[in-house]
Amino acid sequence: MSERDDPGVVEGEIVDETPAAALAVPSPPLPDPDYSEGGVPSFDFVRDKIENRYTTSLGAVDVAGLGTDNTAEALDKKIADRDQAAKDRLAEIRRSLRGE
Numbered sequence: 668m669s670e671r672d673d674p675g676v677v678e679g680e681i682v683d684e685t686p687a688a689a690l691a692v693p694s695p696p697l698p699d700p701d702y703s704e705g706g707v708p709s710f711d712f713v714r715d716k717i718e719n720r721y722t723t724s725l726g727a728v729d730v731a732g733l734g735t736d737n738t739a740e741a742l743d744k745k746i747a748d749r750d751q752a753a754k755d756r757l758a759e760i761r762r763s764l765r766g767e
Contacts, residue, residue, distance in 0.1 A: 701712035 701709050703709070
């Protein structure tokens with residue numbers, strides 16, 4: 668039995684699908700507001716770009732912990748001190764519950 672004789676096979680036609688956007692007339696490109704006709708960037712564009720780079724670098728410094736007292740060793744000491752204080756407090760609470 669061939670595919671043409673099989674009742675489960677449905678014949679269909681091939682349709683060339685052209686998207687509606689391809690049929691539309693392309694609009695002329697809009698001029699970039701950050702540049703002049705000669706390709707020179709505007710003052711605001713340059714200032715914004717510099718400010719963005721500066722704030723990004725400040726954020727990277729904060730994340731890295733540079734320029735502060737938060738070195739890796741200082742943070743490790745703070746964590747160890749906090750863990751020891753928590754252990755001491757837990758021991759104190761246990762003693763008070765036992766009535767010592």
